[in-house]
Structure formats: C-alpha cells, structure tokens
C-alpha cells in the first residue's frame with residue numbers, strides 16, 4: 001500500500017468521524033408500553049399492561065431534553081405511540097419547544113387513517129421508523145400475532161410517504177423471515193415509491209425471542225450472509241439497507257452498513273427512568289467481544305455480540321471466519337463507497 005493510499009484512507013476515516021459529531025443531539029423517549037401488535041419476539045411484551053406516562057409527565061421530560069440538554073431531535077417510541085390520544089398534542093408541544101426533528105417508532109397500523117397522518121404531519125412529525133416483518137401477510141401477521149396487521153401497516157407506510165414524511169422500515173430477522181430478506185427488499189422497493197432506507201435488526205435475546213429461541217432465533221452465522229445478500233439487493237434497487245445488532249465483521253465487506261458504527265450519543269427516557277446521556281457502548285447495553293476481535297478498528301463502535309447471545313449459544317455461534325478483524329484500510333475502503341475490500 002503506497003503513501004498516497006494511506007493518506008486517502010486516513011482522510012476518509014477522519015471525515016466520517018467528523019460527520020458523526022455533526023449529527024443532531026437526540027433524545028429517545030418511551031411514551032408507554034401499550035401496543036396493538038403482539039410480536040412474538042418482542043422484548044417488552046410483559047410490559048404491555050404497564051401504565052403509560054401522563055401528558056404532563058411527558059411534557060416535563062421534553063422540557064428537560066429540549067431546553068436543558070440541548071436536544072434537537074426526538075425519537076418517540078413505545079409500545080406503540082400512535083395509540084395515545086394525546087400524541088398530536090405531545091408532538092406539537094415538542095415542536096413548539098425546540099424539537100427540529102421528531103420521529104415516531106411505530107407499527108403504522110393506526111396510520112392507515114389518512115386524517116391521523118395529516119394531523120401528525122401538521123403537528124411536526126418529520127420521520128417514522130416503521131416495523132414490517134415480512135413481505136407478505138402470512139409472514140408478517142404470524143410474527144405480529146395480529147391478523148390484518150400487514151395490510152394496515154402497508155397502508156400506513158403509503159400514507160406517510162404520500163404526505164412527505166420520511167420512512168425507514170425495520171424488520172426483525174427471525175426464522176420466519178430470514179430466507180425472504182432479499183425478497184423483502186424487492187417488495188419494499190417495488191411497493192413504496194419514495195422509500196429510501198431499510199433496517200434489518202438481529203433480535204435482542206430477551207422477552208419473546210429468549211422464550212422461543214429454537215423457534216425464532218437464527219444463529220448469527222446463518223443470518224449474516226442473508227443480510228449481506230439483502231444489502232446487495234438494496235444496492236441494485238437503489239435502497240440503503242443497514243443492519244442492527246449484527247457484528248460489523250460478519251457483514252463484510254459492508255462494514256459501515258452496521259448502524260452502530262456511526263451512531264451518535266443520545267439521551268434516553270424510559271417509563272421508569274431517565275438517563276442523562278448514553279450511547280450503545282455504555283453499561284446499559286453491555287457488549288461481549290471475542291479474543292479474536294483483537295485490535296479491530298471498529299471495536300469502539302461495534303455492537304459486538306450481545307452477552308445474552310453468547311450466554312445462550314456460546315462459542316458454537318461465534319466461530320467467525322479467521323482474520324475477520326476489521327483493519328483501517330478495510331473500513332476506509334468501505335466508507336468511501338467501494339463495495340469490495342481487496
């Protein structure tokens with residue numbers, strides 16, 4: 001490797017790091033746990049009956065984030081936030097008090113109603129992160145355990161895009177849909193004009209996924225090549241496909257499609273507690289690394305292997321390819337847009 005190449009790679013890494021600092025300061029707020037789906041892998045299924053926060057309590061959380069912490073982007077999650085009758089009021093309050101970007105994490109079933117989408121747009125919602133877990137009703141409705149949910153979610157996505165609200169879809173990868181990930185990308189590309197971003201999430205091994213390990217969870221080494229194929233299908237279709245909770249080295253050569261790599265720090269406000277500032281490398285989300293991670297350049301930002309995953313599958317699912325450690329030149333080449341790492 002010559003000096004010119006080394007400088008080019010170093011410049012790309014620095015530029016990427018600088019870009020992550022420019023990302024808006026974010027607040028992630030759980031509005032409550034009630035949900036109209038009953039996803040089999042849900043990490044919070046046992047909390048669905050927990051009471052929601054009051055409107056006033058949430059206004060105070062917003063005040064703290066927006067006025068005291070300088071947050072300008074709010075991610076409103078649940079449970080299912082669209083079940084709250086005060087959602088429009090809450091969004092409008094956040095917008096009036098300094099939120100520039102407001103994103104809903106939603107299954108979008110309620111957004112099949114156009115008037116609801118219009119009201120949320122007028123109040124200030126700028127984007128939605130929509131859960132869709134299959135490319136057909138059979139798969140999606142099985143995973144959500146709610147017949148008819150696929151049809152409503154698709155209608156919701158369409159309404160959002162038609163109203164100029166950015167959508168990123170999220171699919172939790174399980175035994176029921178892993179083999180159709182590339183087909184899912186094609187389905188999304190051809191069904192939703194204006195959709196640009198897709199996320200494929202490896203499940204948290206807690207809640208429903210932990211209770212039904214054999215039925216639902218695909219080992220990492222099997223899920224990774226299916227995700228890579230879906231990323232490449234997205235490239236062909238003009239869609240940006242990212243992964244979540246998947247070690248970056250397993251989706252080589254697409255390391256930077258691991259969403260954790262450039263994730264900014266954010267403030268978390270859960271129903272039971274508020275945390276001043278965290279990132280995914282904090283103790284709230286402990287990570288496990290193998291000895292062979294060695295000096296991998298992505299170690300500081302990589303999600304690693306979830307401790308529960310390792311506790312469950314042990315080394316049997318962590319015999320990753322030798323030499324998988326990500327080197328600076330690999331990461332830089334990938335970051336610069338080149339797909340292949342020589």
Ligand code: SF4
Nearest residue numbers: 247249293296299302
């Ligand atoms: S830190 Fe370990 S698990 Fe993460 S990308 Fe590097 S080698 Fe893979």
